[in-house]
Amino acid sequence: MNQIEELHNLGQRSFNLGNTKEALVHYNRILDIDPNDVKAQLKIGNILGKHGKYTEAIEHYDKVLEINGYDALALINKGLALHYLERYDDAIKCYKIILDKNPDSAIASYNLASSLVKQNKINEGLEHLKKAIKIDFSYKVKASRDIDFQEIKTRNEFKKIVL
Structure with missing residues (x-):
């Protein structure tokens, strides 16, 4: 080893x-030995994210994307960090990149729905939520x-999807 x-x-x-x-x-x-070690970059990003250090976590996810060009895990986690920072437009971009490559990504559809709902784009968000649940x-x-769906839980459209 x-x-x-x-x-x-x-x-x-x-x-x-x-x-x-x-x-x-x-x-x-x-990373001192190999700054391009994708696995270490992802792990550090995940740990920082768990501790609420989203901006720092994003730096590590960006490094993975710089190295790999495309990495679904880095994009999902970057999107989540951006979502927690209330940078919903940027989070949505991450999820859409994944869905362009893999339209059947349930997690990307779900997270996209969540960010859209937080932007008050309820109908569009519910469509993506339906898609995630179908998958x-x-x-x-x-x-x-x-x-993230707390504010729309009483809406009939939401109830039809989740109940």
């Missing part, structure tokens, strides 16, 4: 044990509990 693989294993083990600070140390050591029925339950 080479040094980078060992650091990935240590980082994942630390993360699994709930020690995200230690995991960040391991993943940053990987993956579990999004029906998720939507019924999602705080």
Whole structure:
């Protein structure tokens, strides 16, 4: 096992044990060796996102996109970080890039619906929510509990989709 693989294993083990600070140390050591290690960039972005450091997380997702050109996981996570920063237009762009390549991405459709609803584009958002649920029925339950849909939960159009 080479040094980078060992650091990935240590980082994942630390993360699994709930020690995200230690995991960040391991993943940053990987980037000291290879700044283009996509897996480490994604892991750091995810940890930063979990700690609410969305702007910093986006920098790591952007690095992955710079390296790979297209990476669905980086785009989903970047979109979520942008959504949490209330930069809905930018989040929507991320989800649409994914849907252009993979129209059957339930997670991209769901997240797009969420960002559209937050922009008060209710009908368009509900169409994407319907699509996400058609692809993956579990999004029906998720939507019924999602705080992003809180303001439209009493609308008949929403109830028809999730109830």
